[in-house]
Amino acid sequence: MPNTQIVRHPERAAYDRSTVDAILDAAYIAHLGAIVDGAPVVLPYVCARIGDELVLHGSRLAGTLTVIAQGTPVCTTVTHVDGLVLARSAFHTSMNYRCAVVHERARLVDDPAEKARMLDAMFERILPGPATQVRAMTDGEREATCVIALPLDAASAKVRIGGAIEPAADGDPSVWAGVVPLALRAGTPQPDAVTGADAPPPQLR
Amino acid sequence: MPNTQIVRHPERAAYDRSTVDAILDAAYIAHLGAIVDGAPVVLPYVCARIGDELVLHGSRLAGTLTVIAQGTPVCTTVTHVDGLVLARSAFHTSMNYRCAVVHERARLVDDPAEKARMLDAMFERILPGPATQVRAMTDGEREATCVIALPLDAASAKVRIGGAIEPAADGDPSVWAGVVPLALRAGTPQPDAVTGADAPPPQLR
Numbered sequence: 001m002p003n004t005q006i007v008r009h010p011e012r013a014a015y016d017r018s019t020v021d022a023i024l025d026a027a028y029i030a031h032l033g034a035i036v037d038g039a040p041v042v043l044p045y046v047c048a049r050i051g052d053e054l055v056l057h058g059s060r061l062a063g064t065l066t067v068i069a070q071g072t073p074v075c076t077t078v079t080h081v082d083g084l085v086l087a088r089s090a091f092h093t094s095m096n097y098r099c100a101v102v103h104e105r106a107r108l109v110d111d112p113a114e115k116a117r118m119l120d121a122m123f124e125r126i127l128p129g130p131a132t133q134v135r136a137m138t139d140g141e142r143e144a145t146c147v148i149a150l151p152l153d154a155a156s157a158k159v160r161i162g163g164a165i166e167p168a169a170d171g172d173p174s175v176w177a178g179v180v181p182l183a184l185r186a187g188t189p190q191p192d193a194v195t196g197a198d199a200p201p202p203q204l205r
Numbered sequence: 206m207p208n209t210q211i212v213r214h215p216e217r218a219a220y221d222r223s224t225v226d227a228i229l230d231a232a233y234i235a236h237l238g239a240i241v242d243g244a245p246v247v248l249p250y251v252c253a254r255i256g257d258e259l260v261l262h263g264s265r266l267a268g269t270l271t272v273i274a275q276g277t278p279v280c281t282t283v284t285h286v287d288g289l290v291l292a293r294s295a296f297h298t299s300m301n302y303r304c305a306v307v308h309e310r311a312r313l314v315d316d317p318a319e320k321a322r323m324l325d326a327m328f329e330r331i332l333p334g335p336a337t338q339v340r341a342m343t344d345g346e347r348e349a350t351c352v353i354a355l356p357l358d359a360a361s362a363k364v365r366i367g368g369a370i371e372p373a374a375d376g377d378p379s380v381w382a383g384v385v386p387l388a389l390r391a392g393t394p395q396p397d398a399v400t401g402a403d404a405p406p407p408q409l410r
Binding site for chain 2 (some may be wrong): 059077138156176180
């Protein structure tokens with residue numbers, strides 16, 4: 001089990017599953033780091049927490065995923081940038097964020113029934129609700145897809161919230177300080193040319 | 206020089222600096238992967254491109270940054286999620302994104318004048334405009350901060366834009382397909398209790 005203890009700003013650390021799960025569940029992507037040919041490689045993957053695992057997928061042809069699927073140590077990190085924390089000095093200027101780090105070896109999901117279940121659950125994370133409106137996945141499509149699962153046993157979270165922490169001597173009222181919230185927001189859905197006028201638009205999570 | 210050739214979906218790859226720079230310049234954070242005690246560690250850092258380098262900073266007390274500053278191989282990745290690409294099948298459902306990957310060893314910036322210049326430039330990336338409104342950084346604050354720079358010699362980009370690519374047989378007009386744009390957006394700035402009514406609010410980039 002790798003060392004997941006957070007040393008820097010331990011007051012921002014959390015190790016409980018509910019904090020970790022909430023961060024993972026709010027994410028569309030995770031950055032996975034692996035050692036490939038002796039050097040680190042960090043790539044983004046669509047992710048979904050399914051029960052006690054973080055599940056990622058990709059093409060069976062993708063080289064890095066093939067290495068990861070062999071069960072080498074990997075580190076998978078999800079970060080949400082929640083705001084700019086503007087202080088009255090550069091030093092105390094910061095960001096609010098939620099970050100979850102999963103230290104684990106990946107498990108290649110090769111049981112066909114489990115793989116089908118996980119792919120359905122991943123799709124459901126992108127577009128909630130029964131996937132009955134879309135064409136079912138074919139066996140060939142499922143075979144072309146590589147699914148890996150990372151147990152959440154060694155996961156940790158780090159969260160910064162609130163305004164700047166600065167010495168009272170910096171407190172000049174003529175200088176604006178505070179928080180500018182940031183969030184990933186959806187714009188207006190843009191249907192493709194085939195979509196009919198009566199097709200119900202997507203209901204995002 | 207590590208292998209930065211993109212194998213999977215090479216039509217989405219770009220190696221020109223203008224594409225890489227635009228992706229880095231739009232980012233608040235990068236995910237840096239290093240090998241610590243034999244295992245990969247991926248952590249988020251505030252980042253700013255300054256000329257031909259991607260610059261990161263952190264506390265001098267932070268353990269992972271100390272390892273990175275020693276010049277071991279690292280991989281630093283910036284990803285923007287630009288949209289959900291909803292197809293009429295789970296298999297062709299995708300995401301639009303812009304991703305830049307920088308494969309390089311970090312350079313510890315320890316020249317005091319260069320470090321001061323870089324810290325000013327990093328602050329300017331968070332809050333554009335002259336930093337004259339905030340208190341100048343003290344020598345002690347500068348010494349407490351570790352600055353590293355990653356040359357952009359071995360950087361690559363991967364970009365997906367546009368709608369779903371699906372077979373014509375899937376084109377059922379009763380099913381909505383298209384793109385839901387996603388973007389990190391700023392909310393209403395929230396001043397702290399010290400901020401006076403006349404303090405000019407921040408002008409974000």
